[in-house]
Amino acid sequence: MKRPYQITAVVLIIFSAFIVREAMDLKFYTSLGPGPGFFPFWLAVLLAILSVMMLYNATFKDAGPMPADFWASKVGYIRMAAIFLAISAAVFLMELIGFRITMLAFYLFMLFALGRQNLIVTALVSLAGSWGVFQVFTELLKVPLPIGIFGI
Numbered sequence: 001m002k003r004p005y006q007i008t009a010v011v012l013i014i015f016s017a018f019i020v021r022e023a024m025d026l027k028f029y030t031s032l033g034p035g036p037g038f039f040p041f042w043l044a045v046l047l048a049i050l051s052v053m054m055l056y057n058a059t060f061k062d063a064g065p066m067p068a069d070f071w072a073s074k075v076g077y078i079r080m081a082a083i084f085l086a087i088s089a090a091v092f093l094m095e096l097i098g099f100r101i102t103m104l105a106f107y108l109f110m111l112f113a114l115g116r117q118n119l120i121v122t123a124l125v126s127l128a129g130s131w132g133v134f135q136v137f138t139e140l141l142k143v144p145l146p147i148g149i150f151g152i
Contacts, residue, residue, distance in 0.1 A: 005058035012051035019044035098148025104130035
């Protein structure tokens with residue numbers, strides 16, 4: 001049971017080193033306060049510290065027996081693949097069709113794929129997560145989000 005945790009810890013340490021290197025290219029601090037590199041830098045440092053602790057525990061602490069349900073069922077792997085594909089599709093479609101439509105489809109798909117929710121609740125959460133979040137970010141926070149080819 002130690003090996004998966006050790007591998008995960010090493011991958012996270014490498015990932016945090018990459019984030020720190022990328023954050024160093026950004027301004028750490030500006031005259032207005034923390035710059036765009038401030039939070040990525042400190043979050044990557046925190047990730048590295050936690051990953052080192054995870055590696056230490058996985059290497060030097062006593063590992064318990066592997067649980068019987070350690071490996072997911074076939075349905076679990078299909079759900080993981082669906083989540084990965086949905087996130088990838090959202091990334092690629094965001095600029096093309098805009099934030100609202102992309103996130104509406106993303107939320108609808110994810111809520112249907114991950115469980116048996118009430119249709120009304122699913123629709124309300126999807127609308128709040130797409131149109132509502134868009135309004136909050138564009139109107140209140142003045143953060144521009146992608147509009148897409150449909151102008152919605």
